[in-house]
Amino acid sequence: MGATLRAVRAFVLLSGFYLLGLGLLALLGAVDWASWVWAPAAVRLKIFVLTVVLAIPVVRGMFMLRTPRDGEPGGLLVSEADEPRLWATVRELAGQVGTRAPDEIRLTPDVNAAVSEDARFLGLLGGRRRLFLGLPLMAGLDEAGLRAVLAHELGHYGNADTRLSALTVRGRVQVGRMIAMFHAKADAKVAQERARQEKKSEKRVAKGKSAKEVDTTGTGVTYRVMAKIYSAYGRLYLRATLSGARRQELAADLAAARIAGRDATARALREIHAIDAAHDFYLSSYATLGTEFGLLPARGEVFGGVRHLLAARAGELAGLREELPQEPASPYDSHPPVAERVARIEALPDDGRSAEGTGPALGLLTDPEAALAAVEDVSLTPEAQRMRRLAWPELVHESMSARVAQGAEELRTAAGGAAVTLPGLLDAIDAGSLWEIAGRLPKSEEAAAASGRVAREFARPALRRGLSAMVTDELLRSGRARWELSWSGPATLHLADDTADRLPAALDAATADRPDTGPLRALLAPAAPATAH
Structure with missing residues (x-):
């Protein structure tokens, strides 16, 4: 047609x-x-x-009712002086397609390429042409792939598709x-x-x-x-x-x-x-x-x-x-x-x-x-431009550390508020308040209706998660733990010394029916300085 x-x-x-x-x-x-x-x-x-x-x-x-006029087109407008190689490629491909090259090239943050035209008289007369080219798309393509993408978009001009849009x-x-x-x-x-x-x-x-x-x-x-x-x-x-x-x-x-x-x-x-x-x-x-x-x-x-x-x-x-x-x-x-x-x-x-x-x-x-x-x-x-900028390793470490601290908030609140420290919580556990604190944690209807040992079994996983988050937060703050960036998988938490091996048993002991905070206290204690021989 x-x-x-x-x-x-x-x-x-x-x-x-x-x-x-x-x-x-x-x-x-x-x-x-x-x-x-x-x-x-x-x-x-x-x-x-x-x-x-x-x-x-x-x-x-x-x-x-009238169709609202578009605002300023998005993206970064680049002139031929700014990007001579890109413009030369676009002009070359436009000539091969047999159509007029765009009047503007705009770089965008999308995985996309698109063209538009300010057409007139029901699309029968052409107007100003714009090519939008996403930098993330360019990041994943080689030149041959980009030429194919550009030829596709310029083909829309050649078929007068943009005039009628x-x-x-x-x-x-x-x-x-x-x-x-x-x-x-x-x-x-x-x-x-x-x-x-x-x-x-x-x-x-x-x-x-x-x-x-x-x-x-x-x-x-x-x-x-x-x-x-x-x-x-x-x-x-x-x-x-x-x-x-x-x-x-x-x-x-x-x-x-x-x-x-x-x-x-x-x-x-x-x-x-x-x-x-x-x-x-x-x-x-x-x-x-x-x-x-x-x-x-x-x-x-x-x-x-x-x-x-x-x-x-x-x-x-x-x-x-x-x-x-x-x-x-x-x-x-x-x-x-x-x-x-x-x-x-x-x-x-x-x-x-x-x-x-x-x-x-x-x-x-x-x-x-x-x-x-x-x-x-x-x-x-x-708002985004006012945010603090960090290199990737620091960004991952600080973001994941903040999430760990966030994960400890429920247990802190149940233990008395945001001011509760880990040593203070361990003292409360030693004083026999563990299950009283557990009772103030959010729980399901089934858990709320339980009592005795059943109630403890419902509460124990949440207690252990919250305590684990508080311990990890303490280790991160003291420099004995660090989140490491990985582009091939999730971020990994690296713990100093043998902490990773000792931590699960220490958490189990602190949340047992008869809590024992000793292993956790020993794990959190500063390492003794090496003795010279």
Whole structure:
């Protein structure tokens, strides 16, 4: 389907939104006319009020709502002087695709590449073009893979996909806002009716009568019916536009295979799937490990640190590249399944071009470290930028240590508050207060109902966990324990001397039926200085 026909289809679908509104207004007008002719005067007035109330949001949706203008595009704007190699590569690929190069390149913190265009006249006339390129994506690709990705995105320009996106998005936004408006009005009616009934019940109770149960069944039903009508059209709109979007992705894949090579394009798609999964894990387990405590990695490492993870977990990533998800295609997906896209590309005839890259994609940047830091500056919130920055080893140690201290809070509270020290707790245990403290710990309903030895067995694991956290916190503060960073697995706690061997038995002794804190006290005692011979 050519650009002109796709523009006509997008315009017809958007027009359908307005035609639906006109149809509903005509229906409401017909109801008013019928009530005027046949309904009694009292009923006629109620119908008039109802149709006017329903007509107002329809009219607002048709003539008063406007798709909000986008704000400043995100990412870091880089000029040709800033990044000459990247711009030269993009211009070269645009020439091979047979399309105009973008007017802007913006570096972003995402595992993604995308293009946009400020098109005019229903998408028939082009406008300013922007290419968005994620640095974490570049961190996981070589130059051959990046060229395939760029050829794919530029293929969207060549197929005029970006010209029509604003028109189709406007229709989705308009329908979605109408649905949300009707649901909001229905919810407001329910809240109003609930408040009215609750106030009435309060008056009944004040008079010594029993309160009636609040019942809002049927309230706001007309608004919800209107929302369902627009929802049905919205599903039709999404199916029609997103099926076209999936075809556009497949066409862009073919452009990438033609320009960058079959094998490089298929490998890039497999690589992106693996990078995306690794990046999600990296953000949750590494980059944001210390944000709860006001800590962030060193400048440039928030988005750039994923490179360390990708290098350390090559074996896991190889498995992700081979085991592509075979999720069923949904009519509401904007992209075909990755497995289908890869299969289509790999089924193309061998073009004789190798899939091997010529170097890391970040090598196309003049100064990758500076670019990673600059993208942080324009992407992180002001609150995040005020956080304390630490090198990775210190970040892991301080963040994990803070979590250990956090894990001891329940036991500290049960023992008397945050000011309770470990020696003070051990003194309380020696004084016979262990099970009294255990009784103040949070517990399940089953544990709360237990007594005697059964209650102790319920409480013992929580006691042991809390005491272990307090002991570990003490060891960390004294320098006898340290958390160590690992990019290939979880952070590990290293304890000095033979502490790791002695600690389990000492904890068991302190939480036994007849507690003995001696082993713990001996373990926590400072090591005796070596004697010279």
